[in-house]
Amino acid sequence: MRLKKIRLAGFKSFVDPTNIPFPDDMTAIVGPNGCGKSNVIDAVRWVLGESSAKNLRGDAMTDVIFNGSTARKPVSQSSVELVFENAGDRIEGEYAQYNELSIKRVVTREAISTYYLNGNKCRRRDVTDLFLGTGLGPRSYAIIEQGMISRLIESKPQDLRIFIEEAAGISKYKERRRDTENRIRHTKDNLERLTDVRDELGQQIDKLQRQAAAARRYKELKAQERTLKGQLAAIRWVKYSDLCEGLETRIEELENQLQAFVAKQRGSEKGMLEYQQQQADFKQQQDDIQQQLFKLSNEITRLEQNQLHQKMRRQQISQEIDKLAFDIGEQQAHQQADEAQLEELEMQAESLEPQTEMLEMQLEQLETELESKQQQFDDKQANWRQSQQQQQQCEQRKQLLETQLSSLNAMQQRTSQRLMELQQEQQLLQQVDSDEHFIELEEAVEQAEAKYNEMQHASEALQAQHQQLGEQQRELNNQLNEQKSQLAELNAELRSLKTLQAASQDNSFNQWLEQQQLASRPLWEILQVEPQWQSALETALQHVIASPVVAEYLRLPTNPGSQLLFEHSMTTDKPANTLASKVTSDKLPNLLTQILLAPDIEQAEQQVLQPGQSVITQNGYWRGQDWALFGSKNNQSGVLERAAKIEELENTLPKLHGDIEQLNEQLAQNEQLQQQNQSQRQQQQNAQQQAYSQLTEKRSELQVARQQQQQSQQRLDKLHQDIELTNEQLEQEQLQQEDMSEQLQEIAMQAEELAMQLPELEQQKELAENNLTLAKQQAEQIKQQQHQHALNWQTVNSQLQSRREGMQRAQKLVMQLSERHQQLQSEQQELHLPMEEQAEQMQIWLEQRAGLESQRIEVAQQLSEVEAVLADSQKGQQAINEQISQLRSQQESLRVESEGHRVRANAVLEQLPEIDMGLKQLLEDLPAEAEEGQWQKDLDKVQQSVSRLGAVNLAAVEEFEIQSERKRHLDTQHEDLTSAMETLEDAIRKIDRETRSRFKHTFTQVNEDLQMLFPKVFGGGAASLELTEDDLLETGVTIMAQPPGKKNSTIHLLSGGEKALTALSLVFAIFRLNPAPFCMLDEVDAPLDDANVMRFCKLVSEMSKSVQFIYITHNKIAMEMATHLTGVTMAEPGVSRMVAVDVEEAVALAEA
Template identity: 30%
Template sequence: MVHLKRLEIHGFKSFADKTSLEFKPGVTIVVGPNGSGKSNIADAVRWVLGEQSVKSLRGGKMEDVIFAGSEKRRSLGMAEVSLTIDNTSGVFPLEFNEVTVTRRLYRSGESDYLINRVPCRLRDIHELFMDTGVGREGISIIGQGKVDEILSVRPEERRGLIEEAAGIVKYRHRKKEATRKLEDTDTSLIRLNDIVGELLLQQEPLFEQARVAKIYKEQKTELDGLEIGLLVEEMTTSSRRLQNIEKNRQNQDQEIEEHRTKYLEAQSYEEEKKLLLQKKDEEISSQQEKIYMETLRLEKNESEMNLITERISNISTRRKTFRHDIQQLIEEIETLNREYETQKTSGEDLRKKLQIAQEELQNYEQFLSKDLLDDQELSQRLDDLKNGHFEVLQEETQVNNELNSLKQRLANIEKQQEYIRSKSSNATQEMDTVNGTISNLEKEALDLLSVQTNIKEQMQEKEKSLHTEEKRQIELTQQDRIIQDERNSLTARLRVIKEMEREGQGYAHGVREVLRCNREGLHPGIIGTVAQVLNVPKMFEIAAEIALGGALQNIITENETAAQKAIEWLKANEKGRVTFLPLTTVNGKKPQENLPSGKGVLGRLSELLQYDSKYTGILEYLVGRVFVVENLSIAITKAKETSYRYRIVTLDGQLINAGGSMTGGSIKQNASGILGRKRNLKELEANIEKLDKEIITSQLEIEKVTSLIVGKRKSVAEFKETLQELHIRFAENKKTQERWGAERTRFKTELETIIWQIEEGTKERSSILEEIDNKEKANVVIKKTIHEKQEEVKSIQGQLNIKQAERIKKNEKLTQMRIEVATIEEKMSAFQKEDTYLSQRLKHLTQYKHDKEKESQDLKNKRIQMENAYQELEAQKKRQMTDILEFEKQMEDMKSNRYSLHEEINEIFQNIKRISVQLKEKEDKLHQYDIQQSKYETALEAVVQRLNEQYSLNLEEAKKQSPQDLDRRTAQQRIIILKEEIGTLGEVNLGAIEEYKKLVERLEFLTNQIEDMTEAKQRLQEVIREMNQIMIRKFQETYVKVDKAFQEMFIKMFSGGRAQLSLTEADSVLEAGVEIIAQPPGKKTQHLSLLSGGEKALTAIALLLAVLKVKPSPFCILDEIESNLDEANVNNFAKILKEFSDETQFIVISHRKGTMEIAHVLYGVTIEETGVSSLVSVKLEEAKKVAS
């Protein structure tokens, strides 16, 4: 028993991963929630069996069956489904126990079909399953849509179920093939009969052509023999002439050799002179080098002069600075003098004040001395102590003031020294930087000079090559300009002539208007003027212009109607008058008797012109009786001979009219009429085309040379630019060196000044530190003395306190007066110290000013030295310039000598040129001999080639075939006769003999084919009749069985009621449709559309099961066909399905419990990952839960 064994899905719809379902005989149920993709399994089987309807696969386009991706997965590029079927029973005509059908589809649209992994066609798969109950047209796959379709389709479409069950699908397919072959046979018979008819029409003309071809071959054989004989004779004559030419060539060769010897001797002498010229060039180059070196020295001298100028400027700047510093010193000295005078005045005031204070104190003491007589001794002692104490305090104050002054001076000096040291460090660093920079600049200058020399040498080579290419470019450009000018001239003439043609210049107004309207499509049927349809050889242009005259402007039309409409238009629009020549009415006759002939008569003008044959009648009408002769004398003679019956025109335009009148005279030279204008157009276009080719060639050559020149100019420019840059860099280098040298000098001077300032500051600081140390030591002693004095005063004061209580106030006053005196005395001491300091400072500044003035004088002397050096350099510069002028004068003499030598070389060159011309004449003469030799050799080769190509003979074979004692004149006459006879044969079809033979054979072959096809047609008609009978018989037998089974299944499904099938009326049983009549229990017979959904489903299922009962299918896939049934009907359906499972394998996609209970195998489809279906094993209890 055939059954499904395996279904493998990968990338099909929601099955992204490779999924395999194993099937066993019996019932396999596939369950799953809505949207899980379980119906995609039925679609996969339908697709792999060859389904092409996208709608049946529930998609919009075939690409939709490929997995489209999900949130977590990318889309796939291919869908693949494989279906494996058991074939142990041999139902399928393959020698395999298993048949695996595979289908693949790629996103590119390409697809593959395979049977047992072997590529095949879709048609092969359809034919494999035809009439097996398996396939896209059978009932092996039934979905909910199929159930609805059974009830909703037309009766004619529903009969397909019966045909599938009857097994007549393959017969219908074969009938279709036979019908197609019958139609092809009818088409072929019609085509063959048409071909035979055409061949019969060709047979008689071809027979005549074959007869003429036989005569031609006989005459051609004789003609070839005579022509071969003449060719052999021509070869003999050419060989004899070649021998004479060879002898002349040898003599000419000897003369050429003598001239070549003279030519080489002259060239040798020229080379000697050129060597002398080269030597002169080297001397000039050497002299130029001297001038160059002297110029370099001059530039160096000028550079040194510039440097001295710069140094003098620096000295002037420094002197200016010194003058400024001296002026500041003078101002500072004056300020100090003023301060000193002020100090002296203040000191005098203090002395006076001190004197007054001392006198007051002395008076007061004398006043108190009277009260102190009792304790004079003690008071005297206390006074002594106090005086001593005051003196010590005064000394302490003075020492402290001096210490503060010294410390302030020390701080100022240290601050100044710190600033000077910082300045010295910066100056030293900058001095090092300047020295390093100058060293680098000197090295860079040497490198720049070396690079300049190398680049100059390279640039000279490039300039020499560039000059050669530029000279060539000028020559090519001049040549191109000449061609361009010529082309522009021709183009202008062409433009003018075309404009004349376009505007119709030379034509009458009416003719121009008609032609314009014709171009605009307003006058159909207008062909053109007589001039426009003619192509006149140049030599006949004048004759044609004179003979035709105004007729050249006549307009040719296709018929009288076109001419009539054009005339009416001219009249209506007042555009003038025109002569029209309709092709249908104008038809001139060719004259037949007493025609001019003989020497000087060139022929009838109508025969000398070139035009389309359809205009023959018109040209015969216009110039059929016009004859062209060479000159007027001949024209007069021929006119008399023909009794002035014809018009006769000469080549230069003199005309004798019929009847004897004559027209003639001069014609303007180079004047072209309408006919000449046409020829000029063609000639100008041809000449312009030729010049365009020459221009393209010339411009390509110019572009090539220009490209070379651009490259070389660019190289030279780059060299020059590099040299310029190097020169600028060298000059900048020198200037930079000078600038940095001046900086170095400035920093050196500044460092010297800083060192002096540091030394002076150091000395002054040491002196101040020593003074501070002495003062601090003295201050310690004073403090100790003060302390001792204070203690002693305290002791005595204690004793006097009692006695002097009354005198305290007086003593305080006395003390105050003494303090005032002491203070004044202290100030006097400070003034004396300041006076000493100012005196020393004035002395120091005066000395510093003297030093500055001396240094300024030294700079002045140095400037004088530099100015002297500058004058010496300037004198040296003048001598160098004199030397340069002398060198240049010597170089001019050298150039003059070189020019003389160059002139001598030119004379030698002229001599060489004369010898070369003589040699060229000799070689030209030799070339003439070569041309003659080549001519005769070419003639010989042509004869040999003609013998070989035309007759397939070599020289020896030709001599053997050549007639003996051939008379050339007789042979030539016979050749003329043979050619005339062959000419009378007309166009000969040499292939006609073979063609006629093939035509006869082809007629026989086609006649046999027609007979064979007629027999084949009869056989096909018999096959179609037999297949119709078989299909009718099988259909009727199966229809009866299915009708009976349907009635039984309907009762089973509905538990009562009745139903039957009926055929619609038709011309043949094979065309009849199948109607369904159903009456559920308790209802009357009614149309299917009036049944409920459940009743419709039960009716359709009953019919499907009836078909399965009559012709069991190996397997059947049911996709939720029981979804519309109630629970009781589902159980009933499941019970019947289980009965059928003994003969048919069922794969049921369902979610109904009743159906699941009959399953032998259960599969579950779930969505574990969004958008991706997966297969799981399911137990019956779990399936029921899923279903619920």
């Protein structure tokens, strides 16, 4: 698999659609700084899924879109596509069958990023999953950008581990493990929730089973109630429909009156429309006249401005003509002066020519004599210089020998000093006792391990506390849910009881009382009775128990249509052994004082009654002298019991609300404790991580100390060898010192002989030099005279040429000024012609404007008259509208009354869907003798039976079956989730085993390759990878490197070039094991010198047989290494373009 080409459009500086092919295994991208070379690597990282704008040298992801330049506008989107040749079975899955693979990413200005695989839209994860294990990715070791070399070599152990994992191909295993862990976590959460739901569901099923029996009885009674309600609704619908028909007749009569007024209104509106049309016509005429006035005023203003402009132009032309006449005269005067000066300069030039020829002849004679004397001086000077050079050579040889002898003496001193230092270092290393240091480090490691274990135990305790708080949270939630369920049940029961109480009252009668402004309340609210006698009291007062009680008797204007009690007529007497004695309220009906009490029916039958007296039992058996009532039930039955129950529930509900609030407070406290526990666990984890880091650091120090001990022993061995070599070197230096002393004596004697010959040769040289100097002075004087004559002649010629050119320019200027003078005179004559025509046109337009003003005033008067007539018509129309409004108001009142009856009828109809009955069928089945009062009594009896059942869960039967089925389904889910947990945990263990195996094998192989490549790159030295801990799943990776001749203890002590070569050695070691489809390098050779660049190039050439290399460079050596050069230019500012060169073809053309 290899990268075939890159397609870019709108990406950073590549605004135009650009194809970058990579036909060879080694492609170098070259170009000047800032031309956009690094944008190619950014494009590859971006399309492989890079999501950090910072890593792409930007602030936002939309920064990759071309933002415009001085000559181009910004574009709306950016796209990059990578095309791969899919060979070698590197890609697995459904895309393995394709010979060519395309990956594309597009981003718009709205920051909408889209990925495509072979033209099909996909997710970012699909792209990253496709290359898992291949070494490719947005931050993999296959893409080494600027600055990444130093970050790679100095990265943390966990960050360095990522490269080993990618080389081992276990990144996909880690991804699967992460997904599996998420599934396990979700499965555990689901199991906990499922357990809570199953427990709660079991409790609900027990309750539902008890409620189901009551629900069946309730449904039977509700069926009877539904039938009676339907028939009662049909009776009421017939009554309300008859009332509506009467009101509709009255509404039709008012409608006829209304139509008559509407016809009159329409006639008035027709006349108003004619006046409004006239008003609109006059306004239109007024607007047209105003528009014509505006246009005419504009023309007059424009003509006045034109006249003013022509006047100013005539003044300008007169001024310019005067100035041109003055300039022409001045130029002609200058021309006459130049002609006189030209004649004088021609005479001066003719007089200078003979003097110049005579000076040239004298200069030739002096130059001949000067050559002869120069030859004599050169011979004398050569003899003197030869002797002097010989003397200097002797002196230089003497100084060289003295310097070498001094250097040899200094070398002997340095060698002696070096020998002394080596001996001192040997003694120092032998005296160092490292055992004590090792003991201290081992104790520090043990202390760090103890601290780490202590932190781990504390974390486990906090975790146990967290689980305990979680259990308390679930228990409180269960209690809260139970309390809320109970609250809902009691609220439902309270609403049901209040509904039954409200049904026992006559709403129409209550409305009548409100209309009469009578304050009242039902009798059952006033009476308070002992609980065991409630049934007896309801039986005795069954016909008046729900009747309203008013303060005193009033003469009522209308018939109320129902019973009404008066409070002032009630008694406060409570005779013993009467039903009145069981009533605890102050006032009570007189009837109760005549009702005796009996414990049972037998004693009631035996009771002797006086006229007007009766007897009653607790269960409601009521007997008089000639009659008996066996606990008759109606819609008022149980009203006192319900009132007592309502009071009890209203007292219970606040307490239940208080319990719920208390549980909520406990939940809030528990949540606060959980948050504190979470904070403590987080702090404990941080402390534990810090302790672990300290432990790792101490272990590293111990390991470094052991390495240093080993290095010290190696150093002692090396010192012993260096001392022996230094002694041998010192003996050789002493022999060299004796030879140099003998040579120095011979050279000193030769130098003395040459020094005696030099004074005589120097006198001869000075005599010849004086003769030569005299001849040169004479020749120089003649040359200066000749030069001065030449300058004078040249000056005169230059002045002649300048005067001639000035005269030509003056003549040309005079001609131009004359032509301009004639043009201005012609224009001045032309400007006088249109003035009379413009004056005539101005007079015509002024007359037209006056006429239009008269028309405008006339139209305005007519418009005012029409508007006055229109105002009178509007007043008459308003009176008609008021009459229409009064009729409509009366009609609306009747409609409201009719609508009230219709609403009541519709309200009756709306009740029918609730009981699932149709009006037509009800009217057909309704008996002819049906009467609303009797049907209401029958309905009340059934409702009393329903009320005695209390609160009933109607859905209990169905809910019981549903919840039972749900319980069985949840049990099955619990078993499935438990089985899935075991399967996922087995998968985690399997992934861990495979990860450990692959990581260990890859680490060993990469370490071996690094140990082999590092000496090859550096020409010696050693490097290795080390693990930070024993757990292969969590351990980090560190790198140790020691270039030749260095014993550094840490990688941070290396120079920039050494770090770069070390990082390249590691990357290439990874490539040897798991080569990515391609490797991209961005100026990684920048910190390297030429020698290291040669090693780097050689290594890249060797690896290019198995890996495709694409690299950016400014180094000529690296450019020569490439088989294909791709140039990036920026001929247009801000826009990058490509220039490709095949190096082999270029060489072939050059040789041909």
